Amino acid sequence: MKTVNVGILGLGTVGGGTALVLQRNAQEIFRRVGREVLVTMASVRNLESDRLCDCSNLSLTQDPFRIVDHADIDVVVELIGGESLAKDLVLRAISNGKHVVTANKALIALHGNEIFAAAEANGVSVSFESAVAGGISIIKSMREGLAGNQIEMVAGIINGTGNFILTEMRDKGRTFEDVLAEAQALGYAEADPTFDVEGIDAAHKLTILASIAYGTPLQFEKVYTEGISALSLTDVAYAEELGYRIKHLGIAKATDTGLELRVHPTLIPAARLIANVNGVMNAVLVKGNAVGNTLHYGAGAGAEPTASAVVADILDLVRGIDGACASRVPHLGFQASEIIEREVKAHAKFETACYLRFEVKDVAGVMSKLSAEFAKQNISLEGITQKEPKAGDDLVSVIFITQVTEEGRVDEVVASIEAMSEVFKPAVKIRVEHFN
Amino acid sequence: MKTVNVGILGLGTVGGGTALVLQRNAQEIFRRVGREVLVTMASVRNLESDRLCDCSNLSLTQDPFRIVDHADIDVVVELIGGESLAKDLVLRAISNGKHVVTANKALIALHGNEIFAAAEANGVSVSFESAVAGGISIIKSMREGLAGNQIEMVAGIINGTGNFILTEMRDKGRTFEDVLAEAQALGYAEADPTFDVEGIDAAHKLTILASIAYGTPLQFEKVYTEGISALSLTDVAYAEELGYRIKHLGIAKATDTGLELRVHPTLIPAARLIANVNGVMNAVLVKGNAVGNTLHYGAGAGAEPTASAVVADILDLVRGIDGACASRVPHLGFQASEIIEREVKAHAKFETACYLRFEVKDVAGVMSKLSAEFAKQNISLEGITQKEPKAGDDLVSVIFITQVTEEGRVDEVVASIEAMSEVFKPAVKIRVEHFN
Numbered sequence: 126m127k128t129v130n131v132g133i134l135g136l137g138t139v140g141g142g143t144a145l146v147l148q149r150n151a152q153e154i155f156r157r158v159g160r161e162v163l164v165t166m167a168s169v170r171n172l173e174s175d176r177l178c179d180c181s182n183l184s185l186t187q188d189p190f191r192i193v194d195h196a197d198i199d200v201v202v203e204l205i206g207g208e209s210l211a212k213d214l215v216l217r218a219i220s221n222g223k224h225v226v227t228a229n230k231a232l233i234a235l236h237g238n239e240i241f242a243a244a245e246a247n248g249v250s251v252s253f254e255s256a257v258a259g260g261i262s263i264i265k266s267m268r269e270g271l272a273g274n275q276i277e278m279v280a281g282i283i284n285g286t287g288n289f290i291l292t293e294m295r296d297k298g299r300t301f302e303d304v305l306a307e308a309q310a311l312g313y314a315e316a317d318p319t320f321d322v323e324g325i326d327a328a329h330k331l332t333i334l335a336s337i338a339y340g341t342p343l344q345f346e347k348v349y350t351e352g353i354s355a356l357s358l359t360d361v362a363y364a365e366e367l368g369y370r371i372k373h374l375g376i377a378k379a380t381d382t383g384l385e386l387r388v389h390p391t392l393i394p395a396a397r398l399i400a401n402v403n404g405v406m407n408a409v410l411v412k413g414n415a416v417g418n419t420l421h422y423g424a425g426a427g428a429e430p431t432a433s434a435v436v437a438d439i440l441d442l443v444r445g446i447d448g449a450c451a452s453r454v455p456h457l458g459f460q461a462s463e464i465i466e467r468e469v470k471a472h473a474k475f476e477t478a479c480y481l482r483f484e485v486k487d488v489a490g491v492m493s494k495l496s497a498e499f500a501k502q503n504i505s506l507e508g509i510t511q512k513e514p515k516a517g518d519d520l521v522s523v524i525f526i527t528q529v530t531e532e533g534r535v536d537e538v539v540a541s542i543e544a545m546s547e548v549f550k551p552a553v554k555i556r557v558e559h560f561n
Numbered sequence: 562m563k564t565v566n567v568g569i570l571g572l573g574t575v576g577g578g579t580a581l582v583l584q585r586n587a588q589e590i591f592r593r594v595g596r597e598v599l600v601t602m603a604s605v606r607n608l609e610s611d612r613l614c615d616c617s618n619l620s621l622t623q624d625p626f627r628i629v630d631h632a633d634i635d636v637v638v639e640l641i642g643g644e645s646l647a648k649d650l651v652l653r654a655i656s657n658g659k660h661v662v663t664a665n666k667a668l669i670a671l672h673g674n675e676i677f678a679a680a681e682a683n684g685v686s687v688s689f690e691s692a693v694a695g696g697i698s699i700i701k702s703m704r705e706g707l708a709g710n711q712i713e714m715v716a717g718i719i720n721g722t723g724n725f726i727l728t729e730m731r732d733k734g735r736t737f738e739d740v741l742a743e744a745q746a747l748g749y750a751e752a753d754p755t756f757d758v759e760g761i762d763a764a765h766k767l768t769i770l771a772s773i774a775y776g777t778p779l780q781f782e783k784v785y786t787e788g789i790s791a792l793s794l795t796d797v798a799y800a801e802e803l804g805y806r807i808k809h810l811g812i813a814k815a816t817d818t819g820l821e822l823r824v825h826p827t828l829i830p831a832a833r834l835i836a837n838v839n840g841v842m843n844a845v846l847v848k849g850n851a852v853g854n855t856l857h858y859g860a861g862a863g864a865e866p867t868a869s870a871v872v873a874d875i876l877d878l879v880r881g882i883d884g885a886c887a888s889r890v891p892h893l894g895f896q897a898s899e900i901i902e903r904e905v906k907a908h909a910k911f912e913t914a915c916y917l918r919f920e921v922k923d924v925a926g927v928m929s930k931l932s933a934e935f936a937k938q939n940i941s942l943e944g945i946t947q948k949e950p951k952a953g954d955d956l957v958s959v960i961f962i963t964q965v966t967e968e969g970r971v972d973e974v975v976a977s978i979e980a981m982s983e984v985f986k987p988a989v990k991i992r993v994e995h996f997n
Contacts, residue, residue, distance in 0.1 A: 146709055146851045153711050156776055156899035157891075254706075260852035262706025269705075270690075270698025273582055273872025275589050340592055398858060401837055408856075415582045416696035416869035419859035420844075422834060423852060433852035436709025444889045453880050453889070455593075463592035 126160035129443050132192035133167040134214055135205035136185070139228055139255070140167065141177030142428030143202060143435045148179055154436075158443045166192045168205075177428060193218040199446065200439055203227040212236050215251070219243045224446075226438040228255035228431055234329035237336075237343040241456040251456060252438035257330045258283050258407040260430030261423040262437060267337050267411060268458030274413025276338035280376045280391075280558065283330040285405035285425040286314045286321040287353050287373040291390075292403040294361050295370065301356060313405060313426075323352035324373065324388040331375030334409070335386050338377055339467060340459030344386075347469040351389035360482060360553055363524060364392050367510065369480075370400040371555065378476075383468035385475050392480050392526075392557040399560065410560060418560065473533030478507065478557035481525045481535070483542055484550040487514055491547050495523060498538045504530050520549055526557060562596040565879050568628035569603040570650055571641035572621070575664055575691070576603065577613030578864030579638060579871045584615055590872075594879045602628045604641075613864060629654040635882065636875055639663040648672050651687070655679045660882075662874040664691035664867055670765035673772075673779040677892040687892060688874035693766045694719050694843040696866030697859040698873060703773050703847060704894030710849025712774035716812045716827075716994065719766040721841035721861040722750045722757040723789050723809040727826075728839045730797050731806065737792060749841060749862075759788035760809065760824040767811030770845070771822050774813055775903060776895030780822075783905040787825035796918060796989055799960060800828050803946065805916075806836040807991065814912075819904035821911050828916050828962075828993040835996065846996060854996065909969030914943065914993035917961045917971070919978055920986040923950055927983050931959060934974045940966050956985055962993060 131147070133140045144164045147154065154162055167180075168189035186192065193201050193214050201218040203225060205211055211232050218225050220243070227233065233240070233253050244251045254264045258281065267276065282288050286308055293304040305322065308314040320326040332345040353373050364371050369392040378385040393400040398420050402408040407425030412418050424430035445453055455461055485491050492511060499506055507526040514521045527535060539552045567583070569576045580600045583590065590598055603616075604625035622628065629637050629650050637654040639661060641647055647668050654661050656679070663669065669676070669689050680687045690700045694717065703712065718724050722744055729740040741758065744750040756762040768781040789809050800807050805828040814821040829836040834856050838844040843861030848854050860866035881889055891897060921927050928947060935942055943962040950957045963971060975988045 142851075150709060150711055150850070154709065156895045156901075157708050159896045159899075260849075261855060262702055265706045266698055266702065269877060270701045270873050271869065272593050272876045273586060273590065273869050275586055398834060398837060401834060413696075413869060414586070415578075415865040415872070417860050417866055419697060419857075421855075421857060423855035429851040430853055433707065433709050433849060436851070437706050440708045441705060459592045460595045463595075465592075 128161040128163055129199050129446065130163055130165045130197050131200045131202060131439060132195065132198040133164055133202045133204060134189045134192060136167045136169045136176055137204070138428045139431045139435065140204040142432035143204065144178035144183070146429060146432040146436050154440065158440055160443065162439060162443055166195060166198060168192055189214055190217065193221060193223065198223060200224045200226060200442055202435060202439070203229060208232055208235060215240055216243055219247050219249055219251070222247055222249060224249045224442050225251045226435055226442070227251065227253050228435055230256040230326070230329040230333065234332040234343055234345045237333070241461070244456065245461050250442060252442065253333070254438045255431050255434035257333050258409055259423065259425040259427065260433040261407060261409065261421045261425070262434060263334070263409045263421050264337060266421055267334070268454050271411060271413050271416060271419070272458065274415045276379070276411060276413055278376070278378045278412040279334045279338050279409060280374050280399070280560065281330070281334065281409035282372055282399065282402050282407050283375050283409065283425065284321055284327040284373060285407055286318070287327065288402065288407070289313055289405045290322070290353060291371060291373060294356070294358060295365065298358060300358060301354060322354045324350040327373065327375045327388045331377060331386060331388055334375065335377035335384065336457050339379060339384060340457060340464055341384070341467050342464055344469065347386055349387040349472040353390055356390055357553070360555060363482065363512070363522070364480065367508070367524070367526070368395050369393060369557070370395050372400065376558070380476060382474065383470040385470050387472065387475060390555050392555055394559060397560050473531070473536065475532040476529055477532055478529045478559070479527045479532070479535050480555045480557050481527070481539060482553040483523050483548055484520045485523055486547045486549070487519055487521045488547060492523060494545070495542055498541050499525065499527070502534045502538050504528070504534060504538060564597040564599055565635050565882065566599055566601045566633050567636045567638060567875060568631065568634040569600055569638045569640060570625045570628060572603045572605045572612055573640070574864045575867045575871065576640040578868035579640065580614035580619070582865060582868040582872050590876065594876055596879065598875060598879055602631060602634060604628055625650055626653065629657060629659065634659060636660045636662060636878055638871060638875065639665060644668055644671060651676055652679055655683050655685055655687070658683055658685060660685045660878050661687045662871055662878070663687065663689050664871060666692040666762070666765040666769065670768040670779055670781045673769070677897070680892065681897050686878060688878065689769070690874045691867050691870035693769050694845055695859065695861040695863065696869040697843060697845065697857045697861070698870060699770070699845045699857050700773060702857055703770070704890050707847060707849050707852060707855070708894065710851045712815070712847060712849055714812070714814045714848040715770045715774050715845060716810050716835070716996065717770065717845035718808055718835065718838050718843050719811050719845065719861065720757055720763040720809060721843055722754070723763065724838065724843070725749055725841045726758070726789060727807060727809060730792070730794060731801065734794060736794060737790060758790045760786040763809065763811045763824045767813060767822060767824055770811065771813035771820065772893050775815060775820060776893060776900055777820070777903050778900055780905065783822055785823040785908040789826055792826055793989070796991060799918065799948070799958070800916065803944070803962070804831050805829060805993070806831050808836065812994070816912060818910065819906040821906050823908065823911060826991050828991055830995060833996050909967070909972065911968040912965055913968055914965045914995070915963045915968070915971045916991045916993050917963070917975060918989040919959050919984055920956045921959055922983045922985070923955055923957045924983060928959060930981070931978055934977050935961065935963070938970045938974050940964070940970060940974060
């Protein structure tokens with residue numbers, strides 16, 4: 126069968142890794158798909174840089190448009206990142222009738238609706254497995270492996286930098302700032318860490334997962350997002366004492382009154398498998414109405430794990446490229462005509478349990494005064510813990526864990542408690558999910 | 562588009578669950594695949610039994626051959642289990658040009674080579690996602706999601722009954738026999754538990770996983786198999802003290818000198834995610850040469866989790882049924898012409914660490930006498946532990962954990978030690994895998 130020619134836009138970490146994996150595993154890949162898959166062109170910023178892959182049979186160019194316009198290229202792999210140029214290149218490849226593979230989560234989360242419409246109009250496919258959770262084939266698992274299910278919930282550790290920071294804080298008692306500095310030195314975190322630590326990267330990925338779970342349009346702007354930069358060691362330690370771990374999760378949940386799309390630190394019972402996913406690793410919990418809970422675990426970033434997903438997308442295309450089946454699975458797993466808007470809830474309407482910590486003056490009756498506020502709002506409590514004051518301190522921490530309730534009602538209780546003269550600091554609120 | 566008519570052979574737990582899931586999720590399924598998928602016929606043993614699904618629009622028959630021969634049936638779903646009749650039905654469906662979905666691991670492990678050849682000759686597809694690890698879409702993940710990788714190792718908890726027994730033994734200090742009786746009462750284990758507790762069921766599944774990992778023919782007879790029936794509470798507890806958990810694993814590993822295909826109890830460091838998979842749940846660890854370690858976790862059995870995988874297979878077919886792409890992915894993930902025999906190692910050649918426990922008379926010098934035997938064979942030790950003798954007992958347990966070595970050499974050491982007059986019981990040997 127005819128060789129498939131791949132053109133890669135961007136030959137950095139992921140691009141170089143992709144070419145390397147295609148080269149090193151060429152024999153295995155031929156055995157799988159019955160034809161050669163060759164990277165024949167790649168665009169680079171600097172022609173002289175060192176590369177991860179062998180470039181001897183590869184035509185390098187500094188003009189990525191030469192690749193998307195080249196008649197011999199069958200599949201365009203977009204790995205330059207960013208939004209503007211990447212979008213122009215992807216749309217031009219599509220209008221040239223070329224299939225596209227991309228690892229660009231921001232591009233898909235923000236411009237996916239437009240890109241998929243263009244792809245469908247041109248009879249080509251845009252694949253983006255590597256955009257979420259690196260080497261874990263979570264998109265394939267959800268669009269195909271779990272296609273018989275109604276998805277009830279997706280909850281994922283989908284930012285490796287954030288998970289590395291939380292793991293170090295818990296295991297070694299290090300502060301957020303201290304670990305972040307190390308993560309930057311190790312290359313896990315960008316020089317500007319905002320995307321990672323403020324949850325934007327996770328929100329991009331959650332946007333994609335949610336649309337695949339529910340067959341809804343991509344709607345990044347509706348994701349409620351909190352990062353981990355405000356997390357204190359105190360709460361990491363108290364959570365532990367109470368039998369929980371804190372993880373930064375992206376959660377998409379279907380409820381009778383709408384979808385919850387949220388990214389925030391979350392207490393999870395320590396016995397849950399997902400609570401034990403440590404370091405830079407990613408994991409996605411998917412709950413289907415037939416299968417129950419499934420967990421999908423692996424490396425979320427890095428040259429070769431990401432390349433693993435990019436290559437899987439290429440091979441998926443190659444397996445169907447001669448028939449009409451390259452677009453066999455629709456982009457979001459649902460027929461384009463069946464992509465349906467659903468109500469997305471404001472965060473005050475989220476149904477969740479909460480961990481609340483108040484710093485209060487250690488005076489008689491204060492516990493019952495605080496507890497009474499929960500009773501007023503009819504919020505049941507899972508537990509109340511009072512921590513001993515630190516030496517020389519007359520403030521004590523009081524921790525409430527609520528049962529599942531509407532978050533807005535918890536916020537009202539917090540506001541009334543914060544208004545009390547015995548209460549000193551703004552309260553800490555961290556959501557709790559049990560994942561039974 | 563035309564409705565797809567499904568005929569189910571066997572309407573018991575999985576068959577009824579499959580019809581139920583197709584009925585309950587019909588709207589979601591239509592949104593996904595753009596056509597109706599209807600169960601129109603089913604074969605049953607007894608026409609009067611209670612069913613999990615609505616049978617009002619379903620033609621029931623006691624003759625399964627009526628279904629595989631029926632012109633209106635597009636997909637045959639074989640869920641009667643067993644080997645002989647199931648094989649006849651599947652081969653007849655194939656020769657009638659029908660696609661087949663089956664959950665029958667014994668059928669695929671023992672007769673898959675013949676069945677796949679027949680399917681390829683007839684241009685149809687035989688899907689068997691539900692045959693391994695129930696609702697976890699591990700076959701899709703390996704054949705497609707990880708297709709860019711050379712698979713270095715697969716290691717799975719792939720028998721839920723066995724994992725339930727091991728979990729109870731560890732958590733509650735109950736004996737094997739005690740838990741087995743409960744598992745039988747709960748319906749987790751068959752009246753004849755041999756297939757589960759002696760590892761035969763796991764070996765069927767490992768046979769399938771190994772062929773998909775390496776593109777080799779199915780060769781059940783070459784799997785080295787040990788069950789869990791000989792495991793003692795003593796070793797479960799000692800393993801725990803040493804920082805390990807014992808899990809019953811199916812392992813397929815590629816080495817320079819051949820494949821290791823083995824099913825046996827295994828010590829795993831307690832911190833590994835797979836060591837924390839408890840109860841009836843299944844999990845499969847796959848290590849690829851690009852992606853590194855991935856873990857795939859979910860329910861391994863039960864009506865709806867298994868149905869989830871059966872329905873996924875049906876929908877995969879439906880998505881390609883009008884094009885030439887129903888057989889887009891070859892049965893074992895590799896082109897039929899590329900299925901290659903590879904040397905399978907005898908268990909004496911396995912590369913593994915071992916936990917060894919000897920009961921010895923508590924006399925001076927015995928530890929060094931035993932240790933000397935390892936030195937003679939040049940086997941490095943990870944650790945040696947001597948347990949205090951129990952009250953009134955003059956025997957002590959001595960535990961050695963070796964570093965990774967050829968298992969046959971460990972067996973020689975064990976034989977020399979067992980021959981010593983100070984050594985009383987046959988040694989316990991449990992393999993150790995670190996899964997770094």
